[in-house]
Amino acid sequence: MNDPEPFKVKLSEAEVYQPILEGRPRSCGMRSGRQALAPGIACGRHSTGAHEEVLVILRGDGAVRMTGKDEFAVHAGEVLYVPPHTEHNVTAGEGGLRYVYVVAPVVDG
Numbered sequence: 001m002n003d004p005e006p007f008k009v010k011l012s013e014a015e016v017y018q019p020i021l022e023g024r025p026r027s028c029g030m031r032s033g034r035q036a037l038a039p040g041i042a043c044g045r046h047s048t049g050a051h052e053e054v055l056v057i058l059r060g061d062g063a064v065r066m067t068g069k070d071e072f073a074v075h076a077g078e079v080l081y082v083p084p085h086t087e088h089n090v091t092a093g094e095g096g097l098r099y100v101y102v103v104a105p106v107v108d109g
Contacts (some may be wrong), residue, residue, distance in 0.1 A: 004028060011100075020100070030101040037062070037092035053082040053103045055090065060097040063069040065089050074099075 004027050011034050012018045017035040021027045055064065057078045064072040064080055067087040074080055077106060082088055082104045
């Protein structure tokens with residue numbers, strides 16, 4: 001199998017979900033996307049499974065709820081790490097929320 005090649009993506013200004021990385025063949029397993037949530041809207045509860053995740057908050061504010069953890073308020077210019085095997089949900093605040101998520105498989109070693 002060939003190694004992934006470098007590439008770049010322009011982030012959309014549209015208020016819709018934008019995939020950035022979707023795994024092979026463009027990456028070795030990393031996935032990412034740009035999410036835009038309207039005020040009060042949530043992305044939906046899901047688990048990181050055997051992956052770790054980073055949320056890079058681009059614009060707005062909101063809240064991230066993780067099972068068994070205190071709620072995290074998030075604001076533009078912040079980065080939040082979500083550990084493997086963690087159920088979580090992201091909800092936009094009054095001004096909406098735009099963020100990039102990056103998910104990578106956990107590799108022991």
